[in-house]
Amino acid sequence: MNFMTNQQLDRYIGLAFLTLCVCMTPYTSKGQALEHAALNYYKYAHDKAEMSLTYTYEHSPQAVVQQYGRGISQMEFEVNAFHILNKNSRLWGEVSYTNACTFDIQGTENSDYDLIYPYVIADEVGGDMKSEAYQFNTGYAWHHKRWTLGGTLGYRALLAYRDVDPRPKNTIGHLKSTVSVAYDINLTHLWSVHIGGEKYKQATGISLYNPYKTVLFYHDTGLGTDYSRFSGKGSSTDITGQFYQFSMAYYPKTDNGFGAQFDWKNKQLQKVLSGFNALPLNDLRNNSYKYIAYYVQNNLSNRWKIQSSWYTANRKGTENIFGSDASTTYEKISSRQYYNQRIYAGTIEGLYSWNLNHKHWYEIAPKVSWISNEQVHKRDHRELDYTWLVASLETKAHLLFKKSTLHLSIIGQMRWVPRATCNFDIQQYTFVNKNHIMDANHQQMMTINVRYDTPWLVADKQIYVMGSYSHGRYAESLQTHRGTCGLGIIF
Amino acid sequence: MKNLRDYYRVAKTMLLVACFGLAITACSDDNDDIVYSDVKVEVQAPTGISNIEYDAMNITFTDTATKETTTFDFSALQANGFQTKLIEGLYDIMIEGDATADVEGVSKAIKVRGDLQAVEITANGELQSLSIPLQLLDVGSGFVFAEIFVSGTLTPEGNSYLGDSYFRLYNNSDEVLDAQGLAILESAMQSNVHHDFFVLDQETDEEDIQAGDGTPYDTYKTNYFITDAIYMIPRGEAVLVQPGESLLLVDVAKDHSVDNANSFNLSVANYEWYDENDRYPDTQTEVPDLDKLYASSKSIWIPHQGGIKAYALAQIPAEITPEQFAEDNIVNYYYEFVYGDLQRMMTSKRYEIPTSWIQDCVNLSNQTDYEWNEISSVLDKSYAWVSDGSQGASNKGKSVRRKVLSGKLLLDTNDSANDFEQSVEANPFYEFHD
Numbered sequence: 001m002n003f004m005t006n007q008q009l010d011r012y013i014g015l016a017f018l019t020l021c022v023c024m025t026p027y028t029s030k031g032q033a034l035e036h037a038a039l040n041y042y043k044y045a046h047d048k049a050e051m052s053l054t055y056t057y058e059h060s061p062q063a064v065v066q067q068y069g070r071g072i073s074q075m076e077f078e079v080n081a082f083h084i085l086n087k088n089s090r091l092w093g094e095v096s097y098t099n100a101c102t103f104d105i106q107g108t109e110n111s112d113y114d115l116i117y118p119y120v121i122a123d124e125v126g127g128d129m130k131s132e133a134y135q136f137n138t139g140y141a142w143h144h145k146r147w148t149l150g151g152t153l154g155y156r157a158l159l160a161y162r163d164v165d166p167r168p169k170n171t172i173g174h175l176k177s178t179v180s181v182a183y184d185i186n187l188t189h190l191w192s193v194h195i196g197g198e199k200y201k202q203a204t205g206i207s208l209y210n211p212y213k214t215v216l217f218y219h220d221t222g223l224g225t226d227y228s229r230f231s232g233k234g235s236s237t238d239i240t241g242q243f244y245q246f247s248m249a250y251y252p253k254t255d256n257g258f259g260a261q262f263d264w265k266n267k268q269l270q271k272v273l274s275g276f277n278a279l280p281l282n283d284l285r286n287n288s289y290k291y292i293a294y295y296v297q298n299n300l301s302n303r304w305k306i307q308s309s310w311y312t313a314n315r316k317g318t319e320n321i322f323g324s325d326a327s328t329t330y331e332k333i334s335s336r337q338y339y340n341q342r343i344y345a346g347t348i349e350g351l352y353s354w355n356l357n358h359k360h361w362y363e364i365a366p367k368v369s370w371i372s373n374e375q376v377h378k379r380d381h382r383e384l385d386y387t388w389l390v391a392s393l394e395t396k397a398h399l400l401f402k403k404s405t406l407h408l409s410i411i412g413q414m415r416w417v418p419r420a421t422c423n424f425d426i427q428q429y430t431f432v433n434k435n436h437i438m439d440a441n442h443q444q445m446m447t448i449n450v451r452y453d454t455p456w457l458v459a460d461k462q463i464y465v466m467g468s469y470s471h472g473r474y475a476e477s478l479q480t481h482r483g484t485c486g487l488g489i490i491f
Numbered sequence: 492m493k494n495l496r497d498y499y500r501v502a503k504t505m506l507l508v509a510c511f512g513l514a515i516t517a518c519s520d521d522n523d524d525i526v527y528s529d530v531k532v533e534v535q536a537p538t539g540i541s542n543i544e545y546d547a548m549n550i551t552f553t554d555t556a557t558k559e560t561t562t563f564d565f566s567a568l569q570a571n572g573f574q575t576k577l578i579e580g581l582y583d584i585m586i587e588g589d590a591t592a593d594v595e596g597v598s599k600a601i602k603v604r605g606d607l608q609a610v611e612i613t614a615n616g617e618l619q620s621l622s623i624p625l626q627l628l629d630v631g632s633g634f635v636f637a638e639i640f641v642s643g644t645l646t647p648e649g650n651s652y653l654g655d656s657y658f659r660l661y662n663n664s665d666e667v668l669d670a671q672g673l674a675i676l677e678s679a680m681q682s683n684v685h686h687d688f689f690v691l692d693q694e695t696d697e698e699d700i701q702a703g704d705g706t707p708y709d710t711y712k713t714n715y716f717i718t719d720a721i722y723m724i725p726r727g728e729a730v731l732v733q734p735g736e737s738l739l740l741v742d743v744a745k746d747h748s749v750d751n752a753n754s755f756n757l758s759v760a761n762y763e764w765y766d767e768n769d770r771y772p773d774t775q776t777e778v779p780d781l782d783k784l785y786a787s788s789k790s791i792w793i794p795h796q797g798g799i800k801a802y803a804l805a806q807i808p809a810e811i812t813p814e815q816f817a818e819d820n821i822v823n824y825y826y827e828f829v830y831g832d833l834q835r836m837m838t839s840k841r842y843e844i845p846t847s848w849i850q851d852c853v854n855l856s857n858q859t860d861y862e863w864n865e866i867s868s869v870l871d872k873s874y875a876w877v878s879d880g881s882q883g884a885s886n887k888g889k890s891v892r893r894k895v896l897s898g899k900l901l902l903d904t905n906d907s908a909n910d911f912e913q914s915v916e917a918n919p920f921y922e923f924h925d
Contacts (some may be wrong), residue, residue: 212649214885216859228558232859232880277830321556321580324609325862326687329829333611334579336525336556378525379557 033292033309034247034263036194037150038182040082041090041141042253049081054466054486059103062478064438066106066431067113067120069129071482074100081491093138102129107431109168109217110204111160116239118222118317118339119271119282121204122431123166123215131160137176146184153177166215168206175199182251189259190251198243200269206235219271219281221319222339223377223384224429227281229322234273234281241269241284255298263290279330280320288313288343302354308347315341338379344372353396363396380424386439387419403455408448415443441475453490462490526579528614532565532586533572535624537603540592545603548588555581555609577612583864584610585872586623602628604905606868608709609685626713626869628905634673634804635851635903637661637737640890640917641794642877644753651887652751654743654774656794657760657919660804661893662732663901670730670738672809673850674723674784676716677794678801679841680865682856682874686826686837690715694823697836702827713867715843716803716852717822719787720794722764723807725779735899738762739919742793744778753888755919766791784813785842798877798886801854801866805844820844846870853907855891873908890917899924 058071106126137154178196294307317339322330353363392413420440688708744763747754771790852870859880878886
């Protein structure tokens with residue numbers, strides 16, 4: 001039966017979710033649950049491999065988040081595979097190459113804004129940013145009796161640059177590895193423990209080819225503040241980091257019964273002015289926790305699931321204080337933990353899917369999230385608080401024809417803002433204010449995803465085509481349109 | 492019954508996961524307090540006066556990391572000094588205000604000012620005491636800089652153009668003044684590069700210098716100004732300047748607008764500085780030359796185009812000849828350079844003049860590069876700027892111009908951030924009054 005595999009479904013759902021997330025502010029991200037490599041052993045019953053080429057385009061009149069730009073033109077090539085080596089071993093991997101141009105990024109010359117904010121270099125010029133990213137991930141799981149061991153290794157390399165002044169050049173290297181072990185406690189459930197570590201580095205240098213162009217660079221420190229002493233200096237920076245993660249999961253391996261998971265992530269980053277004797281300007285520490293509990297029932301004709309989750313994150317930023325430069329070296333004399341962000345998010349979601357004649361499969365998934373996002377910069381006692389209520393409804397249909405399959409999903413999302421408070425004059429900080437206008441007002445989003453696994457074969461390989469369209473409505477009558485189209489081969 | 496046991500077991504499992512998570516959460520560091528330090532400031536009265544009574548005094552703390560300033564009323568200081576709490580950090584501290592004192596036996600109103608720069612305030616649980624020496628502030632009338640233009644211009648094609656720098660000196664008094672013997676000086680130090688300088692009694696090989704030898708520059712600068720260029724209006728004939736009138740001192744006194752439409756006709760200048768040398772010939776014009784007392788440049792002197800030096804207007808005493816000046820006013824100083832394991836004494840040899848000769852002084856810097864005040868705060872407690880620190884040529888064609896106080900009187904409080912219009916379009920013929 002040419003029915004969609006779980007992996008295909010996950011990718012399909014993932015694409016839809018990604019499309020949705022990219023259009024939201026960074027603060028609405030509640031963190032994805034960590035993936036235990038050992039549990040991948042149980043995930044698929046057969047080999048699979050896919051190769052795809054997708055193109056995404058959006059060019060909006062203004063940005064929802066200034067640091068994300070006003071849209072993107074992106075080509076992505078990806079190959080992923082899952083292979084059952086033998087009864088006890090599974091191997092999987094993914095390789096991708098992305099070539100993109102993000103339009104009119106403002107408020108940061110760094111990349112990976114989500115990860116490193118608020119400590120970015122910014123100027124008042126900004127502009128389009130081109131990027132090339134290479135990503136490689138592989139994993140292996142080995143099963144013996146009631147134990148399963150798993151591990152993953154991944155590396156991401158990104159080069160982002162602008163070819164007009166000011167010309168930032170960001171080079172990112174990001175190494176990730178995880179290890180997990182699962183124990184089969186009975187016929188239905190597994191216990192799994194997962195640990196991971198990551199090394200991160202982003203080297204940034206900004207140059208001006210036109211000696212008469214004037215650009216002033218700021219080292220932002222959050223909520224419109226900047227490190228004044230080093231404004232205009234040190235446009236060469238290194239951001240280095242170590243990330244750690246731990247997770248425990250109680251996992252229903254037959255996709256029936258209760259499940260639970262606890263995730264902890266710790267990210268420690270340091271921003272260094274490389275031209276100032278490697279002066280460590282800022283430290284950033286981000287701790288996040290996620291608790292998930294769910295109950296799932298699955299049989300041949302229908303599947304339902306109810307899940308609750310709680311996510312909390314605390315981002316603390318420290319500005320290091322240095323003594324006089326009179327001896328040509330800056331000695332650190334103190335530090336000030338000025339920036340603090342706390343995010344709390346509670347989510348309840350449900351899912352019901354049913355199967356008609358083992359050919360057509362329909363799904364409906366409602367979801368409600370309550371999100372609190374509080375930011376404080378203690379220097380001027382600045383506070384910026386939001387509470388968002390997000391409701392979404394996703395409907396899917398998977399229609400199996402004689403030699404082809406059609407997958408269709410529609411996601412509608414509303415975000416209300418019960419509370420948005422700001423205790424400082426935000427209007428004098430252009431980028432902060434523009435983001436605030438979007439964050440403090442309601443948002444609506446609709447996404448349609450289509451994938452058609454065609455009956456056409458090339459060298460006995462099945463071809464699929466896919467498309468996605470997202471429409472967002474924001475404050476100031478802003479409407480965004482994002483489209484993705486793609487072509488893939490199933491091996 | 493079995494189902495019930497299963498649910499109970501599942502509930503226990505989930506509770507265990509939740510407790511584990513909460514335990515880790517509880518370990519997270521919530522210690523995010525900002526550290527304060529107790530600071531006490533006392534002042535030392537200016538030398539040469541007695542029976543000082545402070546009237547309206549202010550103390551300002553500038554946090555160098557954030558450039559934030561906090562000002563307190565310091566009037567009731569004389570008994571116990573001033574005490575406050577400061578966040579740990581690096582501060583510049585400035586005290587100034589009014590007082591009455593006996594000066595040469597006569598009770599009179601005076602202005603005083605004093606400062607400490609780059610003071611590290613750290614919290615060690617003890618009261619940190621600071622003592623600031625005050626100096627008499629002389630903001631009287633006389634010659635002042637009305638406009639300083641050092642950054643050069645751009646040609647219409649966008650190329651850099653040199654030779655059109657100028658200083659406009661202005662009689663800010665109500666009487667006719669004679670400008671002969673008046674000299675313009677450029678500071679040897681830069682406001683954007685801070686070193687712990689020490690001044691030596693005599694020229695010393697760097698190998699023979701021990702760190703800390705000599706007089707700390709912060710102490711020395713209250714009485715002296717170290718310069719790397721001095722050009723003086725020639726003596727011999729009175730150069731009378733009416734109140735509200737000015738003299739234009741320029742680099743090359745020609746009509747620069749012929750070569751560069753964005754420049755000026757400086758052929759009508761009163762003086763030019765001319766450097767006779769065989770390395771990089773200067774352009775001689777018919778406009779009288781200033782007398783060159785000293786310039787560190789082996790060829791021609793070009794005022795620092797970055798606008799990051801201080802400029803002084805000094806009256807050279809009539810009895811001092813150029814030869815005597817060159818003989819008596821040499822100064823040797825050094826700072827300790829440290830970079831990793833590399834350490835050496837960086838020595839310099841320049842010329843000094845007493846601050847008592849200085850009639851006016853303007854410190855220049857730019858908004859983001861300013862690191863320290865390389866001159867006495869009594870001469871200028873702040874700085875004027877032609878560039879906001881933007882990378883590029885934002886300062887080209889820009890000057891600093893003194894504000895008009897009223898009528899023919901220009902504002903002069905020895906506080907250039909307040910006294911000058913910053914980064915204005917340069918105009919050597921600007922009309923300050925009708």
